[in-house]
Amino acid sequence: MSYSEFETSLQNGQPIRLYQFQRGPMKWGYTSANQNITHQSIVFRSIEGGIKDDGIRQTENTASDMLTLTVPQSLDVAQMYRVVAPGQTVHVTVFDLHYGDTGFLVSWMGFIVGVSFKDQISASIQCKNLSASLERTGLRKAWGRLCQHQLYSDACLVQRNSFKAVGSVDRLDGVSVGFAPASAKENGYYTGGYIEWTSLYGLEQRGIEAHSGDLLNIYGGTSGLSIGQEITIYAGCDRLFTTCKSKFNNTINYGGSPHMPGKSPFDGTPVF
Known part of the structure; x- marks a missing residue:
């Protein structure tokens, strides 16, 4: 049947x-x-x-x-x-x-x-x-000075493997992770980036809220991590044109309008 x-x-x-x-x-x-x-x-x-x-x-x-x-x-x-x-x-x-x-x-x-x-x-x-998911409003690029692209995306084109560090967790306090390789970069280098590791259930990723020395504050806390565990961290971006130029050398793909005028065309001035 x-x-x-x-x-x-x-x-x-x-x-x-x-x-x-x-x-x-x-x-x-x-x-x-x-x-x-x-x-x-x-x-x-x-x-x-x-x-x-x-x-x-x-x-x-x-x-x-x-x-x-x-x-x-x-x-x-x-x-x-x-x-x-x-x-x-x-x-x-x-x-x-x-x-x-x-x-x-x-x-x-x-x-x-x-x-x-x-x-x-x-x-x-x-x-x-x-x-x-098909009924969600599609993303629309806004006109602004800050970059609209997601870091490491197909629109950004920055290769994430060029801005990563691999190592082991050396301490945890529930909110932040001690990670010695992070101290090789200036404070804030990894702010806005993320950490990545493999858990029992698959690939895990969590955003980095702040970076200072070898300390990384993690969104959502450090649950699932343990001392000695290997993780990978990726640099973050504040979406500024100067950062795109000096940190990533990627201004050709910058998604903002850094030179937009500071005067609004909607403030009532007859001639803009």
Whole structure:
């Protein structure tokens, strides 16, 4: 029987729902069934406490199509959000199929936007429909003196590997990281940049709020880091033309208008 035949059958259907989470190359699979299910070479695990959702909705308002999953709080996917949200987007795909049948339906696709720990047993995972990202207002370049480009992006074209330092964490205080190679550069060199390391769950990135000597203040704190762990740090940019010239030698790709006039054309002057 085909998937559609199972769906319309009054007695032969044995519906199963599979939940796939993907962060970069890493994938996790869980099922609502009472046993493990192998689908597309991935083992979807049956977990104690189960996994369930509040129903798939498809309306004209994507904001109301939020999918909420209830899972045990010990689940790997939930634990990634225990202290600080991961640096990479976690995508969610929901499959519907019937036990013993190879046919299936991709019934929902989206990404995690937040996790809340309701009690000592369960966690609530909020997921947004993939179509919600298509309805965001597109970025528009503003006219201003500061650069509009994201550092190291395809528009900026600065090669990040030329402005990195690799080494080990030598101390932590919950807010900042002691990192000896950072002292080789002047204070503020890494402000606005970020640190990068590999955790149990994949690649992690966190912004650098301030840099002074060998000390780096980290947005979101130092949770997930440990003394002796290897990290990579990348230089930051304050988006000024002088910085683009002296620090990155990249003025040809500067995304601002440093020579714009200081007088506004909207201040009422008849002739601008």
